[in-house]
Amino acid sequence: MTKEQLTGAELVIRGLEYLNVSTVFGVPGGAILPAYDPLYDSPIRHILARHEQGAGHMAEGYAQATGELGVVIATSGPGATNLITPLANALMDSTPLLAITGQVASTAIGNDAFQEAYTVGLSMAATKHNYLITDASEIPQVLKEAKFIATTGRPGPVLVDIPKDILNQVAAWVEPGDLDLPGYKPTTEPNPKMVQQASSLIKKSKKPILYVGGGIIHSKANNELFELATKFHIPVVTTLMGRGAFPDGHELCLEMPGMHGNYTATTSIQNADLLIAIGVRFDDRVTANPSFFAQNAKVIHADIDPAEIGKVRDAQVPIVGDAKSVIKGLIEALGDEKLDTENWVSELKEMKTEFPLSYKQEDKGPLKVPYVLEELQKLTKEEAIVVAGVGQHQMWVSQHWNFTEPNTWLNSGGLGTMGYALPAAIGAKTAYPDKLVLALDGDGCFQMTCQELITASTENIPIKIVVFNNGNHGMVRQWQKIFYNSKFSASELTHDTPDYLKLAESMGAVGLRMMEKSDIEKVFNKMLEINDRPVLVDCVVDPEDMVFPMVPAGGSNDQIIMNEEDLKNL
Amino acid sequence: MSERILSVLVEDKPGVLARVSSTISRRGFNINSLSVGPTNIEGRSKMTIVTELDAVEQVKKQLNKLVNVIKIVELDPNMTIETEVLLLKVSINKDSQTSVIEKASLSNATSVDVGQDFAIFELTGSSKELDKFEALMKPFGIIEMVRGGRIALQSNL
Ligand SMILES: Cc1ncc(C[n+]2csc(CCOP(=O)(O)OP(=O)(O)O)c2C)c(N)n1
Ligand SMILES: [Mg+2]
Secondary structure, eight states: OOOOEEEHHHHHHHHHHHTTOOEEEEOOOGGGHHHHHHHHTSSSEEEEOSSHHHHHHHHHHHHHHHSSOEEEEEOSTHHHHTTHHHHHHHHHTTOOEEEEEEESOTTTTTSOOTTOOOHHHHHGGGSSEEEEOOSGGGHHHHHHHHHHHHHSSSOOEEEEEEEHHHHHSEEEOOOOOOOOOTTOOOOOSOOHHHHHHHHHHHHHOSSEEEEEOHHHHHTTOHHHHHHHHHHHTOOEEEOGGGTTSSOTTSTTEEEOOSTTOOHHHHHHHHHOSEEEEESOOOOHHHHSSGGGTTTTOEEEEEESOGGGTTTSSOOSEEEESOHHHHHHHHHHHHTTOOOOOHHHHHHHHHHHHHSOOOOOOOSSSOBOHHHHHHHHHHHOOSOOEEEEOSSHHHHHHHHHSOOOSTTSEEOOOSSOOTTOHHHHHHHHHHHOTTSOEEEEEEHHHHHHHTTHHHHHHHTTOOOEEEEEEOSBOHHHHHHHHHHSTTOOTTOBOOSSSSOHHHHHHHTTSEEEEEOSGGGHHHHHHHHHHOOSSOEEEEEEBOTTOOOOSBOOTTOOTTSOBOSHHHHTTO | OOOEEEEEEEEOOTTHHHHHHHHHHHTTOOOSEEEEEEOSSTTEEEEEEEEOOSTHHHHHHHHHTSTTEEEEEEEOGGGEEEEEEEEEEEEOOTTTHHHHHHHHHHTTOEEEEEOSSEEEEEEEEOHHHHHHHHHHHGGGOEEEEEEOOOEEEETTO
16 A cells, blocks of 8 residues: 655644644744645644744643643744744743744755744754754654653753745655654653652651642642642642642642742741752742752752752752652652651741731722732632733732642743733633633733734633733832832833723723722622633732842842831841 | 863764754853764764863753763763874974974874975874974964864773
């Protein structure tokens, strides 16, 4: 029997179907056009974004909500360069992404042809790996490899660049075979000797802290983590990327440590005698100045990426492995051990009561974001997927929202990419049409990718967006207040331009506004009722409000600024 | 700081040199020498990278993350056979000619081309020997010089 002959473009689409891709996000253009032709006839759903950055963040939101591969398609040149931000974002936050870009014809590469960019070179430092296809017959195998690399080990973005003539070249469809990747063999099973050493450190510890992050979520290890923490009574801090890995509200949950972490979480690390760090990378937003970080603690550091271990902080016990296997191993090694952590747990419990997160919402005063968030969560009956931008509002959401499930909190942690929230929410809602998806955004962030509201309404993706409108790049303003004598250089936006209601309406969404306390319930209930269109709430909030606690960049986590009063002593 | 020598076995794929060198420079590390060439195994190349780093562990780990990097061995300087190649073009005249040629042959350099007013020498040896030869030729006026990357093999591996 002769093999079925397909064009490179058809091989791409067939290859994606073969890999069980059901949704792709993208923007067409000259070089990638051949691929859009068979895509039209494929059961794969294509969501037409209004900007490739938006398409990339949508694919990220899809991937972060599901834990599966997100796929984005763009054309050559500007299409590909517009993808650099989401690729870098996905690399930082370990999100499994496959980007397929068109390229000028292989015969024209290097000639500065129309819409030529050196995509493989440009994306090299923003991807886990990338490919330039040189023959159509490679396509099925490369796509399989790309998915494997993106989704295994420490997940990340992989880009496949395909010249237009290759998309038109005819080759046989050959089912992809075994992968031959001699240089790529992630270690998932931990070395039992290391697990033993870790368990003996844990047995001796009186003040252990489980310091956990995104790695728990990628490895779907939340149940194992719950068992480890509760069986042996070990308090848990969840980093910005790890929120939801262990349920807020549990007596052992201390929530987020670091620059804007709560007092108890940050201090628990400082006072600990042992850090059991799993799926975290000792990011500077957690450690502040590493020389002052957890000075009394021994460190067990488990990660699937060996390069993270010892990068910032030496570990007494390094463990390379998948979080789930590591935790299972620890539970087994600890057996029926009873840890003596009772004093430690109650010490931290008291600390929580003594140093709670605080804010003041006056009855007639301007709205405060933390208050609005707490009211919103009360009004939402179901578990929502919450997506944030970058800035003050992001920190407040992480602090004040109660996360109890993994994959329900999506944000741009490592790169801090403004403009992430709205498109990422679209991606999440595409994956879970029946779930409530809330983009809780800043006005500055929203304005970076707000055209994707058109994507949401035209593609019938009814997300809900709350724009915390403080008329400012609030986080920038906060730093200028503290470190630059309140010289507000280029941090001011405007409260009323754009008019968010008109903007929403013109883009096919419903616009609502809240200005004061008495509006909250009415407006949010209305927002929650409307499910046939996206809804945007213009939530006008206090521009003077600041996020606390705060540890200035490069400072010591022993010196936490708790409120504006403390600033005077700086 | 002492030098560290990494022997990096890679897949012979397009862009692999760019991936390796950009991984090193992106982490803010310098390379003293880098050479790359085929090995006796089909489809595999070997890079010899000489750096001066305390952070060599971190570089090794970052390089290991590259999909096309198969294996990295840090060579033990005491057990390592290392060599480098140099081509050096020096000016000569009637007065200096004899002295230049004599010094070159004492250094075990081979003359590969001699013209009216120049001579080109080739020398293979340790970096120190090459440095010494360069210093020896300097007074005569070096016109042009090129050194190839250092390559190394560990004798007990
Ligand atoms: C793409 C990008 N540009 C610039 C920044 C720097 N930056 C960090 S927070 C911030 C202000 C965010 O403003 P807004 O979205 O209104 O949030 P707020 O802090 O007011 O809640 C800026 C400009 C960034 N993180 N990302
Ligand atoms: Mg703002």
